Amino acid sequence: MPEVAVSVSGLGKWYIVNENRFRGTLSEKLGRMVTAPFRARTPSAAGAHAMPNAIWALRDVSFDLETGKVMGVIGRNGSGKSTMLRILARITTPTEGRALLHGRVGALLEVGTGFHPDLSGRENILLSGTMIGMTPAEVKKHEDEIIAFSEVEDFIDTPVKHYSSGMFMRLGFAVAAHLDTEIMLVDEVLAVGDEAFQRKCKKKIRETALAGRTVLFTSHDMDSIKAICHSCILLDHGKVVAQGGVAETVAEYQRVCAA
């Protein structure tokens, strides 16, 4: 019996754009500041219509993802892909709807999370690894692999502020790629560096995805999507335009992009 690892229903989030908090007199502002904690902090779905400058970054997204399956999340820039992954990574909270995640969640959404310029490459491996959810013991265990993958062996004890941007990103990716959780949220924009290293990144991401984990995978590269995904969801302006089989959804994406 297939088990559901990620279950999302009616997920939505709105942002208030161009909110001018510097309008109004000082006393009005202080008044609002004092009453702020007493007002409802949770923007209600109904409240959005009263707000002329509220936009839905994501609306009515629902899907179930079975354990061990890879789902592609595609869409143009600003379609809500990142917002969705950020909600599932618990970085930000949704306005409405809910999601259930069964298992440890790891997010590879950014390269070099938590890197500190003054610390050495080796120290940053520990720092970044712990921040994205590994235990220090896990980081130590993978340290040699991470260093080898990053190809910065010779400079591993140099502060990363002296790194070239390429070295910095390679090390950042190497740390993130060795995160090992049951559910992974992966943004392929993560593939960094020159062409050779990008190929290596993509290969690593595919290995991760194919190792029996549950993966939510976002990419602009349809070849990657076709190569590893079992199903696909297409977002446009925060709404689900198509979901289901990979071939049909990708075809729909190409239509959206052409339009």
Next chain:
Amino acid sequence: MTQTFEIRPAGKQSILDLRELWQFRHLYRTLVWRTLRVRYQQTVIGVAWALLQPALLVFVFTIIFGRLAAIPSNGQPYPIFVLSGLLIWLFVAQAFGQASISMVANAHLITRIYFPRIILILTVITAALADFLCAFVLLILMMLWYGIMPSAGAFAFLPMLALAIATVFGLSLWASALNVPYRDVGLLLPFLVQLWMFLSPVIYPSTLLPEKYQFLYALNPIVVVIDTSRWAFAAGPPPALWMVGVSCVMALLFCVTGFWYFRRQEATFADVV
């Protein structure tokens, strides 16, 4: 065993989720290590700064307040009198000053990974405690130099240190959460912290204050902490018990209201910071 969690719109949260904090203990440890490591990175004398900073202040304060202004010092040499209070004050000022900007200073983490944001405050306070221990070594050296034995007050010192930590923690919860949408807080605080120092008996003995203002004085929990430190390691009367009581209530009030406000705002940090 797999863990399950549910993502829902921000709503009612428990005021303190200890189980979750425990899950993030590695992150806390690493952040403390980072804070201390980065602070003394690329310095010539390294951790010795934690000793040198209070030493230099004691020197300056002794000349200005002890000699020139001739402020009384409970019958002890001014250097040890001022250090026994300064030690507490430096901890409070450093921990509170850095904790109050900790959300904004770590915006790059808040917008990229999830963790209980309270960990940032805990990190700053822990790192400040490490510096406090170094300054404490300086106090011990000075006690040896002047040949001063600690009094019975030394037994009250640790509980009083806990009171100082609670005070800093509660106020940091408020300040750091307010600083996210209102950066005014970060600009106003250095001034308020300065003022707070003069409202605490750091450079002068608390006995200097007229009796009728003692109640107002007790509202600042740092007063009884410093008085206990003086009583224990330098010279001075122990703080009145009723003052200790009022200070404990104040610290508790800061913590409870601070937690309540912080937890309400926490979910919005990543969007607002």
